[in-house]
Amino acid sequence: MKIEFIKEETEDIEIIIKDETEDIMIEETCRVKHEDTEEQTDLMALKEASHEVNEREEENKHHDFMIGERLTEAKKCSSQKRAQKTGTKSHFTCQQCGKSFDQHRNLQVHMRVHTGEKPYTCQQCGKSFTFTGNLKVHMRAHTGEKPHTCKQCGKSFSQKGNLKVHMKVHTQEKAYTCQQCGQSFTHKGSLKVHMRIHTGEKPHTCKQCGQSFSQKGNLIAHMRIHTGESPFTCQQCGKSISGKGNLEIHMRTHTGEKPFTCQQCGQSFTHKGSLKVHLRSHTGEKPHTCKQCGKSFSQNVCLIAHMRIHTGEKPFTCQECGQSFTVKGNLIVHMRNHTGESPFACEHCGKSISGKGNLKVHMRIHTGEKPFTCQQCGESFTHKGNLKVHMRVHTGEKPYICTLCGNGFKREQNLREHMNIHTGEKPFTCGQCGKSFRFKGQLKCHMRIH
Template sequence: MVFIKEEAEDLKIEETFSLKHEETEEPIGLMPLKEESQELNEKEGKDLFEKHQDFITEEKSFSCSQTKKTSTRKRAQKTETRTSTCPQCGKSFNHHQNLKVHMRVHTGEKPYTCQQCGKSFTQSNSLKAHMRIHTGRKPLTCHECGKSFTEKGSLKAHMRIHTGESSFTCHQCGKSFTQKGSLKDHMRIHTGEKPYTCQQCGKSFNKMRNLTVHMRIHTGEKPFTCQQCGKSFTQEGHLKGHMRIHTGAKDFTCQHCGKSITIGNLTVHMRIHTGEKPYNCQECGKSFTQKESLKVHMRIHTGEKPFTCEQCGKSFRCKANFNFHMRIH
């Protein structure tokens, strides 16, 4: 009886153990599946991340490549624009249109004509500025002194008088200028260069504006007209001098000697006190305070005598001597 009871208890314990073991084995069997699923998820995430990184890298590489190509293309275009060179004088331009306008200097083409006086221009802006001579319009005013101008460039250059800016200096004589063009014109005094030639009489000039004024001798053009009396002049300076008759404006007084000088002659007059002689003869080295004095002096070397008496045929180097001679007749 005792033996049967013990065997029954052993079977009960074994059965109980077997049931507990089975309950424990079921979760143990699921663990590897969970781990495997987690590993697959992690692997897929890693693959997606790596693919994303590769895409970003490729995109950046493509972007950098495109930027580099664009930059190279822009540089090439910039280089191409700078190759617009004048075949006659070698001057280069950033744009072909600028070269096209420049070529009119050599061809003499002036497609823009003033309907009032017949004067022609190479550029439309030049005609527009010219028209202000007839209308008297000066829309640009200096806020420092109230002086008015027809062109923006003229006002800009004028403002340097107030600021004291003189950024362009001659390396030969040390004279400074407010405009680059003024220095360029000044340098021709030292070099003797006269690139602007009259096609009618062959006379040459170191400044384009001097040739322009000279041409009025041949054309008879007098574009500067007094609005009060109707008298016309070839140069604006002559009109300004004439206007003093109507306005009664007084001349400037020299602080050194007290002499009254017109504003146009004040700069030249001051050279008497400063001793400045910017006009040098390339033949003998003699210097002069005025350009006209150098011009007359050069006739000694060239033998030119442009003033001829029509009554007796005698010729003279300077107009003053010719005028004095004419009193004889």
């Protein structure tokens, strides 16, 4: 801002001040009388006004300079950001993999991928992590924090990625499809694991027994068979469970929830896998085949148990009597002989049964159902095992051989009772008179006397 000119007239002095920065004309007119004293006073006021105007002009110039500097810096920053987005300013490049970064600090953090450095350690369990964010997420395992909640069903997750995957359950989005069988999955990792069904790959092997698994989680759960660890406890009945998923399924025994229903027959199941296996009873599908004898099974667990016929392996042993079993379920049912537990009751006669499978077989007494028929003589049986034993009448097979005298038997139970002849043991005792017998049949005959 500056004084452009001063015009003197007889009666007054007119001062015109122009602000060049704003391009606005400001006019001030000072009326001056011709008295000497007043004229001098007014002239002094004019000088002071002129001085103030010039000072203001200098301040405005400094202010404009500072604004200009800031604008220059802002433009510079903006161009840097644009350069980062377009990738033109990635100055820091990893010499090992060629990946580029816009900041040296990001390159330093990236190098931990190659060096294996894990500087962030959990103070509770000692586990280490490459990034501080990973440690933060890991801590939620100890605190139980689940900050990411599904707005549709209310289920919470410790990681945002898990919530994102979960949302596909509601949207029915299955973006990853198997090229061999057409089955679709919501998550890429699920497809990767599924492909092992076709390839037969089982990369996770137990170091104690050599059993292999397609999924790492299954190996972790399997290891608890050897360690006896059951870290998950039911809050309602106090039962200890080896796996988190098993605990969730177990809870349905208290709630009665069966969320998985067969669309063909209406039967419901507590577990998705049980429904999947059940559907094979409608389709007749048996995808698991024994490579030694060609026999097929609807469930992989049945194939694993079947393979023990060829290997002779019986990994499940009773700690009380030493009897071994090929299947864990058989050991569980057997243990009830020692504990006297019979948790399953018949709705028709009220009889308590030790096993669920035994209850199913028992129900055939009331229904008269005999679904297992001999193809040679037409005789039918309520239980598959009875048909299997019966077939030895036609084949003459006696697979159970006494190692002491060489006698053969059609049933394992007969061999066990036969061994009492050699040992002198009499395990079957009358509850009324206390008399003991070598064979169960002898005890039955004796009981008729009472």
